Amino acid sequence: MTKMWKEIYEQPTVLQNCLIQNTQIINDIIKDIDSRKINNVVIVARGTSDHAGIYGKYIIEHNLGIPVALAAPSIITMYNKKLLLTNSLVIAISQSGQAEDVLEVIKCANEQEAITIGITNFESSPIATNSKYHLYTAAGVEESVAATKTFTSQMMNMALLVAKWSNDEQLISKLSLVPKNVRETLKLSETIVSHISDYVEMNDCFVLSRGINYAIALESALKIQETTYVKAKGYAISDFHHGPFAMVGQQTPVIIYAPEGPSLADANEMITKLKKVGASLIIVTNNQQLLNENKNTFAIPMCDNDLITPFYNIIFAQMFACLLALAKGLNPDQPRGLNKVTITR
Amino acid sequence: MTKMWKEIYEQPTVLQNCLIQNTQIINDIIKDIDSRKINNVVIVARGTSDHAGIYGKYIIEHNLGIPVALAAPSIITMYNKKLLLTNSLVIAISQSGQAEDVLEVIKCANEQEAITIGITNFESSPIATNSKYHLYTAAGVEESVAATKTFTSQMMNMALLVAKWSNDEQLISKLSLVPKNVRETLKLSETIVSHISDYVEMNDCFVLSRGINYAIALESALKIQETTYVKAKGYAISDFHHGPFAMVGQQTPVIIYAPEGPSLADANEMITKLKKVGASLIIVTNNQQLLNENKNTFAIPMCDNDLITPFYNIIFAQMFACLLALAKGLNPDQPRGLNKVTITR
Numbered sequence: 001m002t003k004m005w006k007e008i009y010e011q012p013t014v015l016q017n018c019l020i021q022n023t024q025i026i027n028d029i030i031k032d033i034d035s036r037k038i039n040n041v042v043i044v045a046r047g048t049s050d051h052a053g054i055y056g057k058y059i060i061e062h063n064l065g066i067p068v069a070l071a072a073p074s075i076i077t078m079y080n081k082k083l084l085l086t087n088s089l090v091i092a093i094s095q096s097g098q099a100e101d102v103l104e105v106i107k108c109a110n111e112q113e114a115i116t117i118g119i120t121n122f123e124s125s126p127i128a129t130n131s132k133y134h135l136y137t138a139a140g141v142e143e144s145v146a147a148t149k150t151f152t153s154q155m156m157n158m159a160l161l162v163a164k165w166s167n168d169e170q171l172i173s174k175l176s177l178v179p180k181n182v183r184e185t186l187k188l189s190e191t192i193v194s195h196i197s198d199y200v201e202m203n204d205c206f207v208l209s210r211g212i213n214y215a216i217a218l219e220s221a222l223k224i225q226e227t228t229y230v231k232a233k234g235y236a237i238s239d240f241h242h243g244p245f246a247m248v249g250q251q252t253p254v255i256i257y258a259p260e261g262p263s264l265a266d267a268n269e270m271i272t273k274l275k276k277v278g279a280s281l282i283i284v285t286n287n288q289q290l291l292n293e294n295k296n297t298f299a300i301p302m303c304d305n306d307l308i309t310p311f312y313n314i315i316f317a318q319m320f321a322c323l324l325a326l327a328k329g330l331n332p333d334q335p336r337g338l339n340k341v342t343i344t345r
Numbered sequence: 346m347t348k349m350w351k352e353i354y355e356q357p358t359v360l361q362n363c364l365i366q367n368t369q370i371i372n373d374i375i376k377d378i379d380s381r382k383i384n385n386v387v388i389v390a391r392g393t394s395d396h397a398g399i400y401g402k403y404i405i406e407h408n409l410g411i412p413v414a415l416a417a418p419s420i421i422t423m424y425n426k427k428l429l430l431t432n433s434l435v436i437a438i439s440q441s442g443q444a445e446d447v448l449e450v451i452k453c454a455n456e457q458e459a460i461t462i463g464i465t466n467f468e469s470s471p472i473a474t475n476s477k478y479h480l481y482t483a484a485g486v487e488e489s490v491a492a493t494k495t496f497t498s499q500m501m502n503m504a505l506l507v508a509k510w511s512n513d514e515q516l517i518s519k520l521s522l523v524p525k526n527v528r529e530t531l532k533l534s535e536t537i538v539s540h541i542s543d544y545v546e547m548n549d550c551f552v553l554s555r556g557i558n559y560a561i562a563l564e565s566a567l568k569i570q571e572t573t574y575v576k577a578k579g580y581a582i583s584d585f586h587h588g589p590f591a592m593v594g595q596q597t598p599v600i601i602y603a604p605e606g607p608s609l610a611d612a613n614e615m616i617t618k619l620k621k622v623g624a625s626l627i628i629v630t631n632n633q634q635l636l637n638e639n640k641n642t643f644a645i646p647m648c649d650n651d652l653i654t655p656f657y658n659i660i661f662a663q664m665f666a667c668l669l670a671l672a673k674g675l676n677p678d679q680p681r682g683l684n685k686v687t688i689t690r
Contacts, residue, residue: 084409225592244571246572335591
């Protein structure tokens with residue numbers, strides 16, 4: 001068994017830990033936020049953590065309406081300029097808590113007395129200790145280079161923070177069911193195992209979604225890239241119409257997330273368009289009609305809240321990437337050219 | 346001659362028109378901004394226009410320090426939620442001025458009395474007429490599906506707005522030289538023509554840059570995608586270390602922008618790393634050492650301001666994409682599956 005596979009399976013436990021361990025600190029953060037006038041939110045992260053940041057952007061804008069800027073750290077670290085963050089909430093996300101450029105943004109925010117939150121997997125890391133508040137991903141050591149359990153626990157921290165900040169009791173209650181449903185989603189492994197040989201010759205693919213699952217399209221593509229070297233690229237369905245669609249030809253592999261909910265109509269429209277040009281579709285959905293009428297479908301749990309489906313969709317992608325790497329004779333734990341901790345300045 | 350090629354060559358004139366035609370309206374916008382307390386900037390766009398938006402994000406954060414959020418229109422159009430934009434400057438960018446989801450964000454902002462600006466190529470378009478201010482890209486009709494002249498004129502409008510807003514006289518003066526230097530950059534066509542047959546078998550490639558030229562890496566990849574169907578992907582060098590680097594193998598084509606200035610050290614580091622794994626490099630630079638020591642280099646004009654180099658770098662990519670399409674026997678004016686005006690809801 002690979003480390004990546006083992007860590008994928010740890011996620012129900014990790015997510016449960018996350019929910020338990022961060023409740024008190026999140027209450028403290030909300031009190032601080034409520035005592036201040038927060039005009040904007042800035043999220044800063046790299047790689048997989050950046051995709052948890054995109055999830056965070058959607059969930060904050062959805063539930064609170066506050067525009068979220070994803071920071072370009074180079075403004076501070078490369079151009080030596082200062083961002084105005086006086087009335088900002090600044091959230092840094094980093095598995096290791098060591099990303100230097102991410103840390104610089106937190107320091108810049110602290111100087112201006114912004115509220116700063118670090119979401120990391122190491123309580124004594126520079127980002128954890130330099131942030132006013134630390135949200136702990138409680139994942140235990142992640143040994144695989146390809147991040148899995150720390151990604152979902154970063155999302156869980158973001159979601160819990162926003163659910164409490166926006167007094168969304170329904171979301172809080174649904175989040176408490178995520179660990180159980182993630183465990184359910186892991187059973188997809190059997191279906192993926194039985195189909196994976198169909199994809200062993202895959203050299204490139206697209207991963208599409210709409211709305212908050214855009215974060216998952218990007219993260220899915222990254223998982224596939226770093227473990228299988230397949231040139232995978234994630235797009236929002238809405239952007240894919242603007243140019244990238246031209247790249248799709250006969251048999252081009254396209255993974256599409258089509259959960260029940262507000263994005264289903266757009267996903268269905270794209271599926272029809274892709275079928276017309278002969279793309280080879282892989283559909284991840286909980287829509288019964290899509291499951292009945294298509295081959296190569298992968299079923300996620302039923303869910304009536306689009307802010308929750310990312311947790312189930314990413315489980316598919318993590319398992320797909322890991323199993324495809326093995327089917328290709330690669331070791332997903334040892335991607336060429338990568339290190340676990342990437343320091344970018 | 347293709348329409349795309351003709352329109353690439355119109356850019357010096359278009360950019361000159363842009364500088365002349367928008368000066369007065371920009372002065373009015375600045376007065377309005379200065380009379381208000383603007384806490385954040387939201388930019389909304391799709392496709393190529395979104396890349397002009399990313400350029401806008403960098404130049405605003407660089408010169409003014411105000412965090413810029415790139416809007417996810419689905420929050421409003423798909424989830425039916427409202428963004429809080431009372432003290433925001435909201436900039437919509439759309440070639441046609443017809444993008445429905447972009448228009449919805451402008452309407453939401455108008456209701457909250459935010460300052461709204463539409464940057465379009467049609468003065469009577471819905472986005473132009475619904476925005477408080479209209480910045481005109483003054484490009485004449487763009488017939489090629491692949492946007493070229495409207496992209497650089499969108500960037501010019503953003504740059505001129507920011508230069509005046511931040512009282513950056515040096516930048517204003519440098520922008521006035523851009524039309525002439527773009528004309529100079531067009532001479533690169535001879536070098537590209539003489540090398541293009543080397544790339545006719547290209548099926549995929551990466552396009553890398555750092556800092557503000559990240560916008561150009563993305564736009565370059567999109568131009569190559571839509572005209573040649575090559576699976577091109579743009580990345581910030583800083584993100585490329587985090588996972589995507591694993592996809593690079595022997596002879597993988599990588600286009601890298603390495604202009605003189607603050608990003609050069611990172612570009613050089615990445616070039617060294619890419620050479621070690623045997624990537625096939627295409628370097629766009631004005632650094633004499635890189636030009637001397639490498640094959641497959643393309644020289645852009647000398648420039649001491651990193652906010653300006655995007656105008657020269659994108660000229661390379663537009664010409665490269667158009668010529669590669671022709672070398673592959675494709676018509677760059679008629680990408681499969683695409684229309685000039687893409688309406689996303």
